[in-house]
Amino acid sequence: FRKAMRGIVPDAILDRRDKLGFATPERLWLTELDLWVSNRLNSESARRLPFLNLPEARKEWAAIRDQKKRFDFRIWRWLSLIRWSEQFQVTYGGN
Numbered sequence: 001f002r003k004a005m006r007g008i009v010p011d012a013i014l015d016r017r018d019k020l021g022f023a024t025p026e027r028l029w030l031t032e033l034d035l036w037v038s039n040r041l042n043s044e045s046a047r048r049l050p051f052l053n054l055p056e057a058r059k060e061w062a063a064i065r066d067q068k069k070r071f072d073f074r075i076w077r078w079l080s081l082i083r084w085s086e087q088f089q090v091t092y093g094g095n
Helices: 026-032 034-041 054-065 073-088
Strands: none
Touching: 026 034, 026 054, 026 073, 034 054, 034 073, 054 073
């Protein structure tokens, strides 16, 4: 990427070695959107996912929300898949 950007982006920026990534606050976001998360995990779209154990997903979310368990990115991935399935009207298997 640096090589491709040479001549476009100043060398002083390209040659910096102190760049750091940053963490995004998914747990905070999802906690603040608890009603939305709960609605997604109880949605018809979620019920159509044959490979998602919804009772366990809901239990996992409750433990994370109530700070009884550390945040696990699986919840973010599950919600993304549910929303993606809704957005694009994806069906799985015989659904």
